[in-house]
């Protein structure tokens with residue numbers, strides 16, 4: 487794994503003993519409210535990352551050196567919630583389309599869990615994210631952003647429509663509302679804790 | 692998706708690949724000398740890896756040789772221990788560029804980097820409880 491390298495090359499864990507950083511992903515289709523949610527619960531800042539196109543499998547340019555390679559910039563929502571000195575939650579809101587998987591692969595490494603935002607008018611937009619986290623066994627909750635004008639569905643209906651594994655929490659929320667956003671994160675952290683404990687018991691028994 | 696809204700000209704191969712979530716095509720690597728990966732140490736800085744200044748840094752002579760971007764990163768690290776993601780946002784530089792520059796600073800002994808939380812090792816229940824209580828109290 488990539489991390490092992492960093493240990494043998496001068497990186498050390500001295501900062502770990504004093505500070506703990508936890509990572510939560512916020513995923514979902516375009517316009518579902520990712521930026522709104524991250525902004526409601528944290529001090530949000532835009533973050534730019536970039537990838538070489540060849541990594542995305544669309545455009546391979548091997549005519550020259552590295553400076554010839556074209557990269558694309560992808561904007562992410564990045565927010566930090568300080569729980570206390572030395573304990574912070576970092577939120578990353580990432581585009582939910584499958585062509586951004588390269589970003590997710592990195593972000594989901596070591597992530598505590600994920601929030602999949604859903605809009606009941608376009609539920610299928612969150613299928614890729616649900617599949618992604620299910621396959622990688624990353625704990626996630628589905629947060630239904632209750633836009634005005636959208637017919638109200640119950641959590642159970644959404645759970646059935648998405649064919650979620652039993653136990654995966656579905657939370658109705660308003661992404662603009664801080665308390666509502668906090669509740670979504672709390673449900674996720676609780677669920678991630680339960681999942682983790684269950685897995686530990688599995689490996690022991 | 693409307694191609695025009697991306698600001699990418701039709702002559703760019705693969706331009707249909709983008710939508711409003713993707714920025715324009717750029718070549719942000721001028722300040723890293725065309726490098727897209729950190730130097731020989733090959734560290735891939737995790738976005739939430741914390742960067743701290745080394746308590747035994749090289750002297751002012753060596754520091755004076757650093758480029759402006761290296762210095763501004765170093766200044767940010769000195770102000771407060773922060774994550775790679777925060778450094779990138781604060782310095783207004785793309786993450787990839789910041790990784791290369793941090794690689795330089797690590798190799799020349801200006802900074803140290805924490806190891807990210809290993810994937811299989813979730814924080815214990817006490818920490819999670821603390822996070823939940825902290826969120827409630829926000």
Ligand SMILES: Nc1nc2c(ncn2[C@@H]2O[C@H](COP(=O)(O)OP(=O)(O)O)[C@@H](O)[C@H]2O)c(=O)[nH]1
Pocket residue numbers: 514515516517518519520521522523631632633634659660661662
């Ligand atoms: N009425 C309503 N509008 C919302 C809600 N959440 C987000 N929006 C609006 O929907 C639009 C898209 O939200 P945004 O957070 O940018 O979506 P993103 O593409 O997932 O980041 C914005 O104009 C928001 O103001 C909500 O809960 N209710």
Ligand SMILES: [Mg+2]
Pocket residue numbers: 520521522563
């Ligand atoms: Mg957004």
